[in-house]
Amino acid sequence: MADLTAGAAQFQISPPQQALEAMSKLPPKPKNLSERTRLVHAGREPFEQHGFVNTPIYRGSTVLYPTTDDLLHRRGRYSYGTKGTPTTNSLETAWTELAGAAGTVLAPSGLAAVTVALLSCLKAGDHLLMTDSVYLPTRHFCNGMLKKFGVETTYYDPQIGPGIEALLRPNTTAVFTEAPGSQSFEMQDIPAIAEVTQRHGAVVLMDNTWATPLLFPPHERGVDIAIEAGTKYLSGGSDLLLGLVSANERCFKALRDTYDSFAMCPGPEDVFLGLRGLRTMALRLREHEKQALDMARWLEARPEVARVLHPALESYPGHEIWKRDFKGSSGLFSIILKPCSDRALAAMLDGLALFGMGYSWGGFESLVIPFNCASYRTATRWEPGGHALRFHIGLEDLEDLKRDLDAGFGRLLETEARAA
Numbered sequence: 001m002a003d004l005t006a007g008a009a010q011f012q013i014s015p016p017q018q019a020l021e022a023m024s025k026l027p028p029k030p031k032n033l034s035e036r037t038r039l040v041h042a043g044r045e046p047f048e049q050h051g052f053v054n055t056p057i058y059r060g061s062t063v064l065y066p067t068t069d070d071l072l073h074r075r076g077r078y079s080y081g082t083k084g085t086p087t088t089n090s091l092e093t094a095w096t097e098l099a100g101a102a103g104t105v106l107a108p109s110g111l112a113a114v115t116v117a118l119l120s121c122l123k124a125g126d127h128l129l130m131t132d133s134v135y136l137p138t139r140h141f142c143n144g145m146l147k148k149f150g151v152e153t154t155y156y157d158p159q160i161g162p163g164i165e166a167l168l169r170p171n172t173t174a175v176f177t178e179a180p181g182s183q184s185f186e187m188q189d190i191p192a193i194a195e196v197t198q199r200h201g202a203v204v205l206m207d208n209t210w211a212t213p214l215l216f217p218p219h220e221r222g223v224d225i226a227i228e229a230g231t232k233y234l235s236g237g238s239d240l241l242l243g244l245v246s247a248n249e250r251c252f253k254a255l256r257d258t259y260d261s262f263a264m265c266p267g268p269e270d271v272f273l274g275l276r277g278l279r280t281m282a283l284r285l286r287e288h289e290k291q292a293l294d295m296a297r298w299l300e301a302r303p304e305v306a307r308v309l310h311p312a313l314e315s316y317p318g319h320e321i322w323k324r325d326f327k328g329s330s331g332l333f334s335i336i337l338k339p340c341s342d343r344a345l346a347a348m349l350d351g352l353a354l355f356g357m358g359y360s361w362g363g364f365e366s367l368v369i370p371f372n373c374a375s376y377r378t379a380t381r382w383e384p385g386g387h388a389l390r391f392h393i394g395l396e397d398l399e400d401l402k403r404d405l406d407a408g409f410g411r412l413l414e415t416e417a418r419a420a
């Protein structure tokens with residue numbers, strides 16, 4: 001009797017004869033392609049899809065086998081909808097190539113990607129070190145779910161660098177990083193943290209949503225497991241929820257096994273939209289970078305602004321680390337205003353015509369939110385000395401955006417003057 005528990009992927013069958021013939025006429029793909037070219041080609045095999053440029057949306061649960069023998073041996077590239085389809089395989093393959101990973105799993109949201117990544121390397125009795133600047137829902141998962149299942153979390157100062165060594169305990173199995181913090185923008189020295197952590201035998205995870213693998217190649221810099229909220233720059237349209245987790249050789253098997261246990265698969269339409277976003281991601285990111293940097297410099301010169309938290313600005317405390325490790329910056333940054341009343345801030349924000357107020361980011365449109373980390377930080381104090389605002393700079397005309405903000409600052413000052 002055949003082993004019915006055998007995994008599907010180990011039984012490979014070839015594409016149909018017609019596809020093989022078409023592919024045999026193609027020149028081989030050149031090696032050492034640049035990133036732009038890889039973004040266009042990765043994960044596509046048009047002649048496995050009758051020549052169509054994009055891998056289509058495969059909807060399916062059941063996968064049929066031609067004979068009993070094939071079924072008992074799970075002979076076939078695909079075995080069941082939750083285990084993968086040509087659509088999910090396209091995005092996984094492309095992301096693996098882009099991230100320089102051993103493999104990738106997809107998830108229905110960025111937060112789902114964070115949780116499956118954490119669960120792949122933690123068990124009851126383990127200790128987790130978590131950056132104090134982490135995305136807030138990740139923090140809730142640690143303080144709620146992980147605690148309930150017997151994992152203890154200690155928060156650390158994001159700027160700790162190699163000093164993380166002092167916090168490692170015999171049962172510390174994972175160190176989670178996020179650089180920069182997606183509201184407060186502390187820069188983390190990832191290679192230094194990775195070096196110390198791996199010497200200890202623990203796994204290094206990173207939420208790499210801000211930079212994407214295009215601006216920070218996570219595994220090359222020592223990260224074992226990298227998380228991306230595809231909801232942000234992979235989508236680029238504020239119309240998609242998707243997560244991706246890439247891992248190196250050391251961690252991929254455990255990640256894939258954990259993923260399979262949950263069958264945490266995104267729907268095929270969403271994966272297709274992720275693939276569509278991938279092809280233009282570099283182009284969009286470059287534009288977000290240019291626009292955000294210009295806006296950050298403009299804000300830095302405003303008398304109403306105390307500080308701009310943008311890693312690519314020379315004035316930023318984490319700038320040297322950013323310059324050493326990152327290939328660019330994205331469209332998200334924060335500012336600290338000089339002290340003003342809540343009413344003055346509301347007058348500024350409520351009247352903005354072009355900046356939307358809402359969570360998430362990475363789409364084509366500009367956003368702003370006020371935020372305050374003071375109530376939940378435990379390892380560091382958040383005392384910026386004024387209201388904090390986070391901006392995402394979209395693809396609108398910059399002069400239009402500046403006029404909108406300029407009028408906002410006008411309302412802020414006017415409200416302050418009236419109260420005085």
Ligand SMILES: *Cc1c(COP(=O)(O)O)cnc(C)c1O
Binds near residue numbers: 209
């Ligand atoms: C948005 C975000 C997530 C979560 O992504 P969702 O798809 O919204 O669940 C995780 N990490 C960071 C840094 C994010 O900005």
